[in-house]
Amino acid sequence: MSTGTTKLDVVVSDVVPVNELVTRFHFRRRDGQLLPTFSGGAHVVIEMRDGERTRLNPYSLMGSPLDTREYTISVRRDDVGRGGSLFMHSSVRPGMEMVISYPVNLFSLDLRARKHLMLAGGIGITPFMAQTAQLAADGGNFELHYACRTASLGTYADELTERYDRRVRLYHDDRDERIELDRLLSSQPLGTHLYVCGPSGMIGWVRDRAAALGWPTETVHFEHFAAPQPGAPFEVTLAVSGKTIRVGEQQSLLEAIEAAGVDPPYLCRGGVCGQCETNVIAHDGKFIHNDHWLSEEEHRSCKKIMPCVSRFDGGSLVLER
């Protein structure tokens, strides 16, 4: 059993198209009970049984944490991705029985903050839907800045504006509206915490500017589920279980290990939580590290790998699994 991945048997209670790219999915427990409590920023891992193949993709819970009758996620269709979002869009129907993980929060609010400054890009809005609902219920002090490509792709922008009025500020790429980041970051009262979720370029930009402008690392929170990148197939020897496996082009190393019947710990499957960290016993080749967990020094050391998102290019790789 993988850490923190106790399963929930659910039924799809509703499927709602939100705009041309995004569809919302609602889940209820099959036994009619309430779902487990969660906090804003939590995600669940959805098991997608697609013929022979099982995908395990993480999605942020976007409903209010105050209502656990159902969980809701929003999935943006990615036509060139690894197929998880396409499966959700094309195959998941109301009434379908599915299995999801318990919620896990790797992007939680720091409730000691005097103020919460949230920056969302595109579908990165979803964890903030839950966080703003949580804060609003307690009279929490927050401000949300949401960048989207066009008004029609500004998923939930209307709902957020209606709910929170001037606490929400929208930026549309097609109208050349840009977040004035330096000014925004420099005008926040002491005790503000910063949260950013969106494309990796946006997260990198925000983290860099915050660090340069003197925001302590403790006050900067980010979440980026790096979908595993495809790449050239490679072979891996699992020393503990005595197996040699092949990682396919569209498969992550973690998925290949699981397909071989080995059950390593995992939580986020996106290179941020650290659960699947694996020791390298021997290698002859180059690591392709894609995670946000290991330090640069650890990346250079070639002694550890995060199999959920990272790959290998070379002759041989032996892992302690």
Add this chain to the structure above:
Amino acid sequence: MAAKSIISRPVYGTLSPQPGKHHLFVADAEGALAISDLAAKAPAGFFADAHIIFIPGNDGKHVAALEALKPAQFYQGPTFASALPRLKQTLANAHMGLRLYLAGTEGLIGQAMQVALEAGIDHTAIQTEHRGSLARRIQCVHCKGITENVTTQPATCSHCGLLLLVRDHYSRRLAAFQGVCINAEDRSEIPPTEEIFR
């Protein structure tokens, strides 16, 4: 330099210039030397955005050295209490981008940190450097009274008069070490007093 002990006992580092828009220093006595050492490593113009709050203490040394750094604002006062309103006001008006540096005695570092925590700064985001006296600020767990500048083990509570074992157990909320009655079973038992927090 304070020795390592239990986990709640604060450990201090060495001041180093941090990226930021404003730099607020609070120091007493020899803490000034930690600021001077930082100045040697700081980029040009660093002190143009700096504010130094300094409590020189009895000998009144180091004031000229700090003024020579040409901070945007410089304040000196006779005691931490006298500097407190200014510190609170500065933090209340501050924005993210302000970095805080504390240097000097443990009592000064602890009390300034207590104010900073109340203003929303995480204790791990504060630069600290211990210089000078190891005298402790302690809270008597029995009467809750605070006794300043304790240098002996055991020490007498200045409020209720109990003889206290000065522990390494520290409270950031109170900015004080814990003092516990050392002879509760038999008050006539008086252990020898040593001056160990000099």
